[in-house]
Amino acid sequence: MRLSHYFLPLLKEDPREAEIISHRLMLRCGMICMIERGIYSWLPLGLRVLQKIQSIIHKYQQEIGALPMLAPTLQPAELWKESGRLDAYGKEMLRFKDRHQRELIYGPTAEEVLTDIVRRHVKSYKNLPLNLYNIQWKMRDEIRPRFGVMRGREFLMKDGYSFDLTPKDARISYEKVFQSYLKTFKAMGVQAIPLRAATGPIGGDLSHEFHILAQTGESELYLDQNLLDQEGLEMKDFEKFYAATDEKHDPSSCPIPLDQVSCSRGIEVGHIFYFGSKYSAAMNALVKNAGGQDIPLEMGSYGIGVSRVLAAIIEAHHDEKGICWPVPVAPFSLGLLSLGRSSEVEKTSTNCYQRLIDMGFEVLWDDTEKSPGEKLASMDLLGLPFQLIIGERNLQQGLCELKERKTSNVQVISLEEVLNILDTNTALPRFKEVF
Ligand code: P5A
Numbered sequence: 001m002r003l004s005h006y007f008l009p010l011l012k013e014d015p016r017e018a019e020i021i022s023h024r025l026m027l028r029c030g031m032i033c034m035i036e037r038g039i040y041s042w043l044p045l046g047l048r049v050l051q052k053i054q055s056i057i058h059k060y061q062q063e064i065g066a067l068p069m070l071a072p073t074l075q076p077a078e079l080w081k082e083s084g085r086l087d088a089y090g091k092e093m094l095r096f097k098d099r100h101q102r103e104l105i106y107g108p109t110a111e112e113v114l115t116d117i118v119r120r121h122v123k124s125y126k127n128l129p130l131n132l133y134n135i136q137w138k139m140r141d142e143i144r145p146r147f148g149v150m151r152g153r154e155f156l157m158k159d160g161y162s163f164d165l166t167p168k169d170a171r172i173s174y175e176k177v178f179q180s181y182l183k184t185f186k187a188m189g190v191q192a193i194p195l196r197a198a199t200g201p202i203g204g205d206l207s208h209e210f211h212i213l214a215q216t217g218e219s220e221l222y223l224d225q226n227l228l229d230q231e232g233l234e235m236k237d238f239e240k241f242y243a244a245t246d247e248k249h250d251p252s253s254c255p256i257p258l259d260q261v262s263c264s265r266g267i268e269v270g271h272i273f274y275f276g277s278k279y280s281a282a283m284n285a286l287v288k289n290a291g292g293q294d295i296p297l298e299m300g301s302y303g304i305g306v307s308r309v310l311a312a313i314i315e316a317h318h319d320e321k322g323i324c325w326p327v328p329v330a331p332f333s334l335g336l337l338s339l340g341r342s343s344e345v346e347k348t349s350t351n352c353y354q355r356l357i358d359m360g361f362e363v364l365w366d367d368t369e370k371s372p373g374e375k376l377a378s379m380d381l382l383g384l385p386f387q388l389i390i391g392e393r394n395l396q397q398g399l400c401e402l403k404e405r406k407t408s409n410v411q412v413i414s415l416e417e418v419l420n421i422l423d424t425n426t427a428l429p430r431f432k433e434v435f
Contacts, residue, residue: 001332001363001364002353002365002367003364003365003366003367003368004367004368006044006364007030007044008029008030008043008044008045009030009033009043010028010029010030010378010381011027011028011030014028015027015028018148019146019147020148020150020216020315021314021315021318022147022148022216022311022312022314022315022318023147023148023149023150023311025314025318025322025323025381026046026149026310026311027148028322028381029045029046029322029323029383030043030045030046031043031046032046032148032149034148037145037153038142038145038146038151038153039152039153039154040148040149040152040154045331045382046310048331048332049310049325049329049331050156050306050307050310052328052329052331053188053306053309053310053313053329054135054158054306056184056188056328056329057158057184057304057306059187060180060183060184060187061158061180063180063183064131064176064177064179064180065131066131066132066133066160066177067130067131067132067133068133068134068135069132069133069134070134070136071107071110071113071114071134071136072107072113073106073107073136073137073139074104074105074106074107075104075105075106075107075110075112075113076102076103076104076105077095077102077104077105078103079113079116079283080105080112082112082282082283083111083112083115083278083279083282083283084282085112085201088201089108089201091141091143092108092140092141092142092143093105093106093108093140093141094106094139094141106138107136107138107139108138108139108140109138109157109159109202109301109303110134110136110159110161111161111202111279111299111301112279112283114132114301115161115279115280115283115285115297115299116283116285117132118130118132118161118163118285118297119280119283119284119285119286119297122163122287122297123287123288124287124288125165125287125288125289125290127287128163128164128169128287128297129164129165129169129172129173131160131161131162131163131173131177132160132161132163133158133159133160133161133302134158134159134160135156135157135158135306136156136157136159137154137155137156137157138154138156138157138159139153139154140153140155141153147216147218147311148311149307149308149310149311150218150267150308150311150312151218151308152307152308155305155306155307155308156305156306156307157303157304157305157306158302158303158304158306159302159303160177160301160302160303161299161300161301161302162174162177162299162300162301162302163297163298163299164297164298164299165287165289165295165298166298167276167298169298170274170276170298170300171274173300174206174272174274174300175235177272177300177302178194178208178235178272179234179235181210181270181272181304182210182233184304185210185212185269185270185309187328188309188313188326188328188329189313189316189317189325189326189327189329190269190309190312190313190316190317190326191212191213192210192211192212192269192270193210193211193212193213193221193223193227193228193243193266194208194209194210194235194238194243195209195210195211195221195223195243195244195245195248195266196208196243196244196245196248197209197244197245197247197248197271198245198247198248199273199275202271202275202301203273203275203278204273204274204275204276204278204300205274205275206273207271207272207273208271208272209245209268209270209271210268210269210271210272210304211245211266211267211268211269212266212267212269212309212312212315212316213264213265213266214265214266214267214312214315214316215265216265216267217265217266217267217315218265218267218268219245219246219265219266219267220245220246220263220265220266221243221244221245221246221263221264221265221266222242222243222244222249222254222261222262222263223241223242223243223262223263223264224241224242224243224256224260224261224262225260225261225262226241226260227241227242227243228262242254242255242256242261267308267312267315268305268308269304269305269308269309269312270302270303270304270305270309271302271303272300272301272302272303273300273301273302274299274300275299275300276298276299277296277297277298277299278299279299280296280297280298280299281296284296285297310329313325313326313329317383317406318383321377321380321381322380322381322382322383323381323382323383324385324405324406325383325384325385325405326385327385327427327428328427328429330362330383330384330385331362331364331382331384332362332363332364332384333361333362333363333384333385333386333428333429334356334361334362334363334364334384334385334387334422334428335363335364335365335366335379335382335384335386335387335388336349336352336353336356336363336364336365336366336387336388336390337366337372337375337376337379337387337388337389337390338365338367338390339372339375339390339391339392340372340391340392341369342392342395344392345391345392345395348390348395348400348415349367349390352390352400352415353365355419356388356419356422359419359422359423359430360430360431361428361430361431362429364382364384366378366379372391376389380405383405384405385405385406385428386402386403386404386405386422387401387402387403387405388400388401388402388403388418389402389403394412398415399412399413399414400412400413400414400415400418402418
């Protein structure tokens with residue numbers, strides 16, 4: 001992508017309304033634009049990252065056999081009357097009437113919708129287990145939307161729903177999602193810690209939240225210090241460590257010495273629930289078991305805050321100059337900067353851009369008239385993993401600079417060497433067609 005053909009409204013100054021770094025950087029990089037408190041437009045650069053995050057989610061959902069679908073954003077209030085939660089959600093739920101005076105809501109979550117689909121079409125245990133998920137906009141009329149997309153009113157959520165015959169099978173489904181969420185967040189370049197959590201208006205008695213540790217996190221977490229050193233654990237191993245959100249933490253029944261418990265702040269990027277037959281019994285979603293009896297489905301639901309995790313990734317990956325994107329979620333892998341206006345710089349940059357595109361890399365080429373200083377600063381702000389800098393002086397010796405954004409490590413080498421380094425970097429995504 002040529003910057004001169006792109007829409008990237010960068011801000012030079014820190015916007016005053018932004019209290020935390022991810023919000024500041026998202027605004028400064030032209031990723032989002034607020035249209036109303038807690039409601040944002042996603043500009044081209046922001047959307048690219050959102051799409052990267054979504055493809056990682058799809059990959060790991062597919063791995064556990066969960067099936068993608070798309071539920072509507074609007075739901076009839078009737079369904080929520082059936083489940084008995086219409087009032088429980090209170091003012092967070094946006095309600096309105098259509099022209100026929102039918103009460104509708106903008107879905108804050110979709111347990112009722114999915115229970116309704118499954119009760120219509122699944123009648124036998126032979127069609128189980130089933131795990132359906134979607135990535136869809138949700139609306140929660142938060143009393144205090146803040147920190148940009150971190151706590152929005154309209155936000156993108158991955159929400160999945162599992163259906164099983166028995167509590168034992170349902171727990172297996174829960175554990176599968178638990179495990180796959182750890183992989184999902186890791187693939188996005190962040191470490192998410194699972195903690196025992198309260199279930200709130202979703203219900204049930206088994207629940208875990210997934211948190212990314214960050215000073216700016218809104219949640220207070222109580223963790224066994226040893227948990228932080230662990231890698232590749234299964235759910236049953238995690239259960240051995242004490243990890244609780246502030247709602248669940250109880251110093252009087254904490255099983256480990258309190259001086260071993262560290263209190264940290266975290267951003268809740270995922271939340272999973274096992275609630276058995278809460279919705280299926282209320283909504284009459286029954287299946288026949290092997291003995292021919294109709295019994296209510298055993299269910300769980302599983303959420304990831306897709307737009308929130310994007311902000312959390314920035315909280316975890318930035319420095320004083322701007323964002324440092326982890327490779328898998330970076331909007332482009334590489335920034336190409338042409339410094340100076342000589343025809344040599346122009347010719348080499350054009351050639352280089354074309355070759356990088358042909359190799360399948362996602363490149364953002366700053367081909368604008370801005371000064372070298374400005375180009376370098378905005379590329380650092382944008383935080384693409386690599387920068388390829390073509391400047392007049394180096395070019396006279398047939399050289400250019402390859403800079404790794406995260407480490408600021410610079411190599412002054414020939415263009416062929418740069419292409420070779422990039423070509424052998426297997427972590428960089430390659431595309432046949434660049435969207
Ligand atoms: C699980 C999926 C649920 O709604 N029903 C379907 C269950 N869980 S949850 O914890 O309430 O939400 C899931 C995740 O959505 C993110 N989230 C938000 N992100 C941005 N702004 C908000 N206002 C907001 N509210 C929830 C969180 O990451 C949460 O874990």
